[in-house]
Amino acid sequence: MGGIKRIEGLDIDEDISHQKKMWKIERISWIIMALFLIAALAGFLGTGYYSKRVQNIGENSKVEYHFFQRYSSVSEMNFYIKAASGYNPISIALSQAYLKDAEIKRIEPEPSSTEIIDDFYKYNFANSSVADLHILFYLEPKDFGMQTLSIIINGKNRTEIKQFVYP
Amino acid sequence: MDSVIRGLAIYFFLLIIFRVSGKRTLTQITTFDLALLLIISETTQQAMIDSDNSIINGLILITTLVGASIGLSFIKEKMPRLEKWIDGLPLIIMKDGKPDEERLKKSRVDEKDIMYAARQQHGLKTLDEVDYAVLEKSGEISIIPKKEE
Numbered sequence: 001m002g003g004i005k006r007i008e009g010l011d012i013d014e015d016i017s018h019q020k021k022m023w024k025i026e027r028i029s030w031i032i033m034a035l036f037l038i039a040a041l042a043g044f045l046g047t048g049y050y051s052k053r054v055q056n057i058g059e060n061s062k063v064e065y066h067f068f069q070r071y072s073s074v075s076e077m078n079f080y081i082k083a084a085s086g087y088n089p090i091s092i093a094l095s096q097a098y099l100k101d102a103e104i105k106r107i108e109p110e111p112s113s114t115e116i117i118d119d120f121y122k123y124n125f126a127n128s129s130v131a132d133l134h135i136l137f138y139l140e141p142k143d144f145g146m147q148t149l150s151i152i153i154n155g156k157n158r159t160e161i162k163q164f165v166y167p
Numbered sequence: 168m169d170s171v172i173r174g175l176a177i178y179f180f181l182l183i184i185f186r187v188s189g190k191r192t193l194t195q196i197t198t199f200d201l202a203l204l205l206i207i208s209e210t211t212q213q214a215m216i217d218s219d220n221s222i223i224n225g226l227i228l229i230t231t232l233v234g235a236s237i238g239l240s241f242i243k244e245k246m247p248r249l250e251k252w253i254d255g256l257p258l259i260i261m262k263d264g265k266p267d268e269e270r271l272k273k274s275r276v277d278e279k280d281i282m283y284a285a286r287q288q289h290g291l292k293t294l295d296e297v298d299y300a301v302l303e304k305s306g307e308i309s310i311i312p313k314k315e316e
Contacts, residue, residue: 008262010299010311015256022255023273029187072217167176 045166046070058157069147069165074105074140079153081133087154088127089113092135093120095150101143101165108136120152141165170224173215174231181211182239182253190255190306191275254304261300264313274302284308 004013036045043051043066051068060082066075081090089112096119111123125135141147144165151159196204215228243250260270266278281300285291288310299311 008259008299010259010301012257012259012301014259015251016258018251018256019258022252026187026189033184033187 044068046073047075053161055159055161057151057153057159059153061153063151063159063161065161065163067163069141069163071141071144071165071167074138077137077139079133079135079137081135081153083130083132089124090127090133090135091122091124091152091154093117093122093152093155094137095120095148098147098149101141101147103140103142105138105140107138120150122152169217170215170219170227171231173217174228175235177211177215178232178235186253186255189275190302190304191280257304257309258302259299260302260308261297264295264298266294266300270302276302276308281308281310285310285312 004011006012007014039045041048043049046068047066048068051066052064053067054062054064056062057079062080064078064080069075079092096116099121107123109125112126113124115122115124125133127133141163144167147163147165149161149163151161153159216224239253243253258270258274260267260274260276261281266281271277278294281297282291282294284300284307285294285297289296289312291297291310291312296312297310298313301309301311303309
C-alpha cells in the first residue's frame with residue numbers, strides 16, 4: 001500500500017499539494033513555450049528578422065547573412081560587390097577554419113576558378129559586367145557553437161563575421 | 168555517439184513537453200489529435216536520424232530510447248518522489264456526485280468529458296448517476312457510479 005491513502009473513501013495516491021505545484025509549473029512552462037515560439041518567429045533561433053546581419057567588406061561591397069544558424073540546415077550568404085571595384089576576376093576568399101565546420105552546397109554564379117591561398121579558399125568570378133554583382137553562397141553548418149568566418153575581397157580588406165549555430 | 172546524444176535529447180524533451188502540456192493534451196484522441204501525433208512523430212524521426220539512414224543508426228537509436236526508458240523506470244523505483252513529477256498522480260475531480268469546479272478548470276476537463284467517460288465505461292445516462300470521477304495519471308477519466316438503492 002506504499003503511497004496509497006484512503007481519501008474520501010477511495011484508496012488513491014492523490015496528493016493535492018503536489019498537484020497544485022504541478023499546475024503552477026505547467027502554467028510557467030506554457031509561458032516559456034510561448035516565448036520560445038516568439039523567439040523563433042523573431043529570428044533568434046534561426047533565420048529571421050533579428051538574425052539578419054549586413055556587414056561592409058570594403059570597396060562599397062557588403063555581405064548579408066544570418067547570425068543564428070541551425071546545424072545541418074542550409075542558409076544563404078549574399079555578397080553584393082560594386083561594379084566600380086574594377087577587378088577582373090573578382091575574388092572572394094573564405095577562411096579554411098570556417099569551411100572545416102561548414103559545407104558549401106552551391107555557389108551562384110559558379111566561380112570560374114578556385115585556389116587555396118594560405119588559410120583561405122579563394123573563389124574567382126570572371127567579371128565582364130558593368131552592373132553590381134550579387135554572389136550567393138549556400139552554406140550548411142557541420143558543427144555547432146560560435147563560428148568565425150574571415151572574408152577577403154579582391155585580395156584585401158579582411159573582415160571577420162561571427163555566426164552562432166544551434167545544435 | 169552523436170546518435171545516442173540526439174536520441175537522449177529528443178527523449179527527455181518529449182518527456183518534459185508532454186508532462187507540462189497537461190494530462191489531457193493527447194489522451195482523448197480525436198482525428199486531429201491523431202494527425203498531430205503523426206506529425207510530431209515524423210518531426211521527431213527527422214531530428215533524431217538527421218540524414219543517416221543506415222541500419223546501425225536505427226539500431227543505436229532504438230536501443231537508446233528503450234535503454235532510457237528502462238533506466239528511467241529504475242530511477243523512478245528508487246526515487247518515488249521523482250516518479251510523482253515524471254508520471255503525475257491521479258486527481259479526484261468529482262466526489263459524492265459533485266464536480267470540483269476548480270480542479271476541473273485547472274486540469275482542462277469539463278462535465279462533458281466526465282459524462283463521455285461515464286457513458287463509455289458504465290453506460291450511464293446522466294451525471295447524477297456518477298459518484299466519483301478520477302482523472303488518472305494517464306489522462307483518462309475513471310468513473311465510479313453511485314450504488315443502486
